[in-house]
Amino acid sequence: QKEVEQNSGPLSVPEGAIASLNCTYSDRVSQSFFWYRQYSGKSPELIMSIYSNGDKEDGRFTAQLNKASQYVSLLIRDSQPSDSATYLCAVSDGNNRLAFGKGNQVVVIP
Amino acid sequence: DAMVIQNPRYQVTQFGKPVTLSCSQTLNHNVMYWYQQKSSQAPKLLFHYYDKDFNNEADTPDNFQSRRPNTSFCFLDIRSPGLGDAAMYLCATSLAGGNNEQFFGPGTRLTVL
Numbered sequence: 001q002k003e004v005e006q007n008s009g010p011l012s013v014p015e016g017a018i019a020s021l022n023c024t025y026s027d028r029v030s031q032s033f034f035w036y037r038q039y040s041g042k043s044p045e046l047i048m049s050i051y052s053n054g055d056k057e058d059g060r061f062t063a064q065l066n067k068a069s070q071y072v073s074l075l076i077r078d079s080q081p082s083d084s085a086t087y088l089c090a091v092s093d094g095n096n097r098l099a100f101g102k103g104n105q106v107v108v109i110p
Numbered sequence: 111d112a113m114v115i116q117n118p119r120y121q122v123t124q125f126g127k128p129v130t131l132s133c134s135q136t137l138n139h140n141v142m143y144w145y146q147q148k149s150s151q152a153p154k155l156l157f158h159y160y161d162k163d164f165n166n167e168a169d170t171p172d173n174f175q176s177r178r179p180n181t182s183f184c185f186l187d188i189r190s191p192g193l194g195d196a197a198m199y200l201c202a203t204s205l206a207g208g209n210n211e212q213f214f215g216p217g218t219r220l221t222v223l
Contacts, residue, residue, distance in 0.1 A: 031209075032210050032211075034212075036214075043200055043214040043216050043217040044200070046211060046212070046213060049209065088153075092209065092210040094210075096165075096206055097155060097158070100153055102152050103150075
């Protein structure tokens with residue numbers, strides 16, 4: 001069974017600091033990786049997609065992928081209170097399905 | 111703007127009373143998904159349609175059914191809702207043959223009394 005692990009508990013960061021989230025996955029053949037942001041009571045919103053090893057930056061977000069080590073991470077720079085949400089890591093199985101991690105809650109403290 | 115729409119946003123039903131949730135999309139995506147998400151849990155895939163081909167997940171209860179009458183619309187039918195079916199139901203779409211980026215609708219919050 002394909003698994004996506006997000007093991008860190010809730011993450012509290014001061015406003016303006018960097019929030020770092022990690023995700024590991026079990027299926028070596030996975031090719032597509034995503035980070036979704038989900039506010040309480042709302043649906044997931046796609047914020048980052050990454051397909052190649054290395055870093056991908058989009059505004060204050062940076063996704064990092066290391067296929068050899070089977071992990072993908074998300075950095076949020078200059079964290080804002082509006083970044084307080086749950087962040088879901090998702091990995092494509094190549095058959096039109098995504099496997100989701102359980103999510104990491106981020107709380108940005110003003 | 112192209113989008114995924116779900117109706118209703120909130121649905122209250124009684125134990126055992128059938129309910130239908132709807133999803134429509136203007137993205138012209140050929141894959142549509144239904145997820146169930148309970149509090150503090152990851153979205154759980156119930157089934158998906160690749161065009162007209164229905165793909166059920168092995169652990170989806172028979173109580174859950176789906177219909178896709180055309181490319182734009184997809185319905186989730188819960189034949190006899192139980193208290194354990196109270197959840198957020200999420201519809202998502204993607205373009206097959208791409209990178210499987212999935213875009214979610216706003217969700218329907220189902221309450222079972």
